[in-house]
Amino acid sequence: MVVEQIETIFMDVFAKMNIGAESVRIILSNRKDLCDYQCDEAFKLAKLLHKSPVEIATEICKQIQERTDFSSYFKKIECVPPGFINITLSEEFINRVLENMSEKERFGIPEPAKKETIFLDYGGPNVAKPLHVGHMRTAIIGESVKRILSYAGHKTIADVHLGDFGLQIGEVIYGMKEENLALEDVTIADLDRIYPAMNARCKESPELKETCAEITKELQDGNLEYRKYWQKIREVSCQDILELYKYLDVSFDLWLGESDAYLHIPKTEALLKEKNLLQESEGAMVVDVSKSTDKKEIPPLVFQKSNGAYLYATTDLATIVDRMEKYHPDKILYVTDLRQALHFEQVFRTCDLAGIAPYQTFEHLGYGTVNGLDGKPFKTRNGDSPKLQSLLKQAKDVLIAKKDSNQNRSEEDLDILVNAILKFADLSNNWERDYIFDISKFSEVVGKTGPYILYTYLRIDKIIQNIDIGTHKIGNRIYNSYDRDLRLKLLEFEIVFQNAVESRMPSYLADYVYDICVLANAFYQNNHMQGLEDVIKQKDWAFLLTLTNRMIKELLSLLVIKIPTGM
């Protein structure tokens, strides 16, 4: 909003000066002590115009200063050697834009040029297996990205993509039958007991594992008895999974899984055959996805194993076929561990080759591995990695112990705080990086943390509660530097949000909301509003803080963080 308006003025001036530039870039100042925004275009124009950057910048500044509308935008605009153009906004401009933002939904960010339907895949929990930290990371990042895209004006569809047809099911069925469990009485406690035990036994005994694999295969082929077991396991497990997601405030539009994908395998196979893509290699059916331009050899995608079984790539392909057919998405985003990058590369290329969907449809948001304190990844296979549920419980206990007053807090508020701590910690990091999981991270409440943001929000809320602003707007003044800094920060919303959308990076929003809070803290610490004689000033400030809090709240919501009643 701010940037576009300034850019328009610059382009206007460029036209007058006969500068043949097609665009101009105004960026946030990196010297806030000198100006609010800056333009470094003079350096680029120097070659084109065969003049020195200072000359060009000086002329641009002069042209802008001579405009009749100068003061409605700028307080000061000046050229600083060797050719920077430093821009300081006028109070009028700042307040005009803020008022406009305050009147609009979503602070007036424009609708996307093209409204896209975007599919997101960020669940991947396995039925009958407990969720662990990795699942939480996927869920939090995915949910946040979904909310961001949706806020930007796109249509989003989230699919949990359940792992409900794998070997673990065979193992659990075997264990249930062995114990002679009555199907209708099976609870999550039974699954929590049977799965780890069976998993351990299968590791010891390859024969037992083979038997379980056989059960799994028969289930996939339609064995009715096993199917009943499977349904029950799925039902019980999903209840549990749903509860955890609910705790995390993560939701999905679709609860499909691998078992649903199996229905679409024949269709998928036909599509591949039609394009003559399937070929036999070492007994397996594969798709050659290599390209001559590859720097590194990309192995073929294995569609069907030599023993006739299907695997991960198969169900992923089949799932895509189904999604394209039913929903015609413009984009499909996968939020998974970075280590799966090659797998997705193969799948995406296959889709492109088979005409299922163009390569550009897909994006793999590969987040860094969740590592332990030793820097090694948490193991997901042998049940060694701690259960998510117990970690959340642990975090809550630590929180209660941290502050006396927390003992009187409602369960709901405590849960919100736990969520805020771990989500802010996760989302304020760039998701591409590895993530060292440290239980102390789950209880960090000071500094750049979720609780700090919530604390600021609640304090502001308390301050403005007692001031009736009625229909009062932003006003036309700015009273001091704390005031000005906060207003300027709020103006950045659109820039920051667009960055977050384009990069699918919630961390930009986390950093931004933190910056807002720091400035808001400084503001109310230094500008006491209680008993202020200047009523206009008091209302101006109350309006500003109201807008600030609205923004904090919406940003938090995009980070999947709620606001407690107190803390």
Place this chain on the structure above:
RNA sequence: GUUCACGUAGCUCAGCUGGAUAGAGUGUUGCCCUCCGAAGGCAAAGGUCGCGAGUUCAAAUCUCGCCGUGAACACCA
């Protein structure tokens, strides 16, 4: 081995579509609760941006080489 990612303050990390004096948090050392909540504020100290070249008026940012760490490399997901 090949490919990719990463290396910034004691620690955890921002910054990377090139711009001016490289920023936060934490930890360390001080100060600030008769004022709207101290889960807060203010200040100080802390840096060869892994190393070396190159491109450029300008490099933490782009290119190349080296060193270090990690990941992936067809019938697991």
